[in-house]
Structures are given as C-alpha cells and as structure tokens.
Amino acid sequence: LDPSDDEAIEKASEKSSATCQDSDSKPAVKKKRKQPTECFLSQPEEKQESAVKAKRRKKKKISDVLQKSAPKPGVPADLQNLLNQHFGENRSVIEIEELKLSDSCFLPANDLTHSFSSYLKEICPKWAKLRRSHKEKKSVVMLVLCSSALRSLELIKSMTAFKGDCRVIKLFAKHIKIKEQMNMLEKGMFHIGVGTPGRVKALVEQDALCLNSTKYMILDWNWRDQKLRRMMDIPEIKKETFDLLEKSIIKLCRDGSVKLGLF
Known part of the structure; x- marks a missing residue:
C-alpha cells in the first residue's frame, strides 16, 4: 500500500469524527441555553400570583367577623x-x-x-x-x-x-x-x-x-x-x-x- 493512502484515510476519519462531535454537541448547547431562561421566567410569576392570593385571603368580610364573635346584647x-x-x-x-x-x-x-x-x-x-x-x-x-x-x-x-x-x-x-x-x-x-x-x-x-x-x-x-x-x-x-x-x-x-x- 502507498503510505500516502494511509494518511488520506486517517484525515478522512478525523474529519468524520469531528463532524460527529459537532453534531452531538449542538443539541446539548441548545438545551443548556433554554433551561435557565425557562426557570428564570416562571419563578417570579408564581411568586407574584401567590402574593396576590395571600392578600386576597387577608380581606375579611363583616359576616366573617360577626360569625366568630359571640352575640352580645x-x-x-x-x-x-x-x-x-x-x-x-x-x-x-x-x-x-x-x-x-x-x-x-x-x-x-x-x-x-x-x-x-x-x-x-x-x-x-x-x-x-x-x-x-x-x-x-x-x-x-x-x-x-x-x-x-x-x-x-x-x-x-x-x-x-x-x-x-x-x-x-x-x-x-x-x-x-x-x-x-x-x-x-x-x-x-x-x-x-x-x-x-x-x-x-x-x-x-x-x-x-x-x-x-x-x-x-x-x-x-x-x-x-x-x-x-x-x-x-x-x-x-x-x-x-x-x-x-x-x-x-x-x-x-x-x-x-x-x-x-x-x-
């Protein structure tokens, strides 16, 4: 075999492995970028909703207050x-x-x-x-x-x-x-x-x-x-x-x- 042929085969295999690595790594990079943005956006909204609900619960109607108090003449x-x-x-x-x-x-x-x-x-x-x-x-x-x-x-x-x-x-x-x-x-x-x-x-x-x-x-x-x-x-x-x-x-x-x- 011609040694030049061996060198060509090695170069071709290196190129194919590099392209495989690039293709494998691209989805992982996308996933890493999406995850923090999704978590960052969803957490403050949930906190705001829970805070609003807590404020609404604190408002008491007069009927709620009177129901708990014993009747006094x-x-x-x-x-x-x-x-x-x-x-x-x-x-x-x-x-x-x-x-x-x-x-x-x-x-x-x-x-x-x-x-x-x-x-x-x-x-x-x-x-x-x-x-x-x-x-x-x-x-x-x-x-x-x-x-x-x-x-x-x-x-x-x-x-x-x-x-x-x-x-x-x-x-x-x-x-x-x-x-x-x-x-x-x-x-x-x-x-x-x-x-x-x-x-x-x-x-x-x-x-x-x-x-x-x-x-x-x-x-x-x-x-x-x-x-x-x-x-x-x-x-x-x-x-x-x-x-x-x-x-x-x-x-x-x-x-x-x-x-x-x-x-």
Whole structure:
C-alpha cells in the first residue's frame, strides 16, 4: 500500500469524527441555553400570583367577623358611642353635648332571652291603660324601628300576645306608597307604628306623623339578617336612624316624654 493512502484515510476519519462531535454537541448547547431562561421566567410569576392570593385571603368580610364573635346584647352605651362617632367630626363640643342621653332616657335593654311580646310586656306593663287613653290621629304611642320591610312584618306577627285590641300601622316603603300612609294616619287612629327609619323620617318631615304622643321608641338592635348584620351595621339604615334621632327623638327623650328601648 502507498503510505500516502494511509494518511488520506486517517484525515478522512478525523474529519468524520469531528463532524460527529459537532453534531452531538449542538443539541446539548441548545438545551443548556433554554433551561435557565425557562426557570428564570416562571419563578417570579408564581411568586407574584401567590402574593396576590395571600392578600386576597387577608380581606375579611363583616359576616366573617360577626360569625366568630359571640352575640352580645346591646346596651345604652353602645348607642351613645355610635352617636358620638357618627356626629363627632361635624359637630362642635356643645352640639355633641346636646346629643347625649342619660340613663333615665332608656328602658331596660333586651338580654337576648325575651321574645318581642315578652319584652314589650316587661317595658310597658300599663299598656292597656295607655292604649285606651290614646285618641289622637297622625300619631302612635309606640314606634318600632327595624332594618327592612320583611323584618317589620315579622315583628308585627310576633307581638300578637302583647298588642291586644290596638291598631298597628306599617311604616315602610315596600308595596306601600307614602301618600297612602299619610291618608291612613290622617283619617284613622293607630297605637303602634312598625317600620324603617327612612320612611318614618320622611313622614315626620312632611308632618304626616306627629311624635308628641309617642311614649316608647324601640330599636330592633340585636337582630341579625342573613349576612349577620344588625341594623346599625348597615350604613344607610344607621344614617337614617341617627338623622331621625337627632331631628326628632333626642330632644323628646331629654325632656322625658319618650323612652328608648333596645330589643
């Protein structure tokens, strides 16, 4: 054999092995380049998503807070504190002082053991006498405020053992026009009014309901709706209640003609 032929064969084998090495190494280089970029991009996104979820979980609804807390009966100090918080920023010291109610302005509060009828019997043992002596139109002896029309109907049904022969008027907006209620108050005589603070306030402002004959005002304080909110946990109801108290009720309470009760 010619030695030049051996050299040619060796060179050819070296070239083929080199090309094989290059072809084998190219995919490995690509894989190494892809791996760090994929890991680098995916990790921060996962962290951001988990951080957002954690923040969302921290927000608690009022129903979650109330569900964990044991029910406590309302007391006069609760009403006074809410009044101070509601009017504190926009009233002077003298005006806030005029909104203060002494203990003598309040009836015994419900301790959560009473039905509505038994509570009314306790706070108003001489109801039969008051009912018989009441002769004035456009007025009621007892005013009951609650958070909704449905709750008003529940309270009216539950007071059957107390009310006797007295007449009850519904003072809420659902399915009843205000003009209809104004006509009823003007022509008829009613002993108890049960309704929402918004409608009662509107009737008082239009002189359709006079509170000079009112002796008792009961707030449906402790009852909770499906979302576990009391009437004072609903901003609109709380505002309308305090507006009514400020404009019409607190002065009568301070004068001794109206007593407040928290049921």
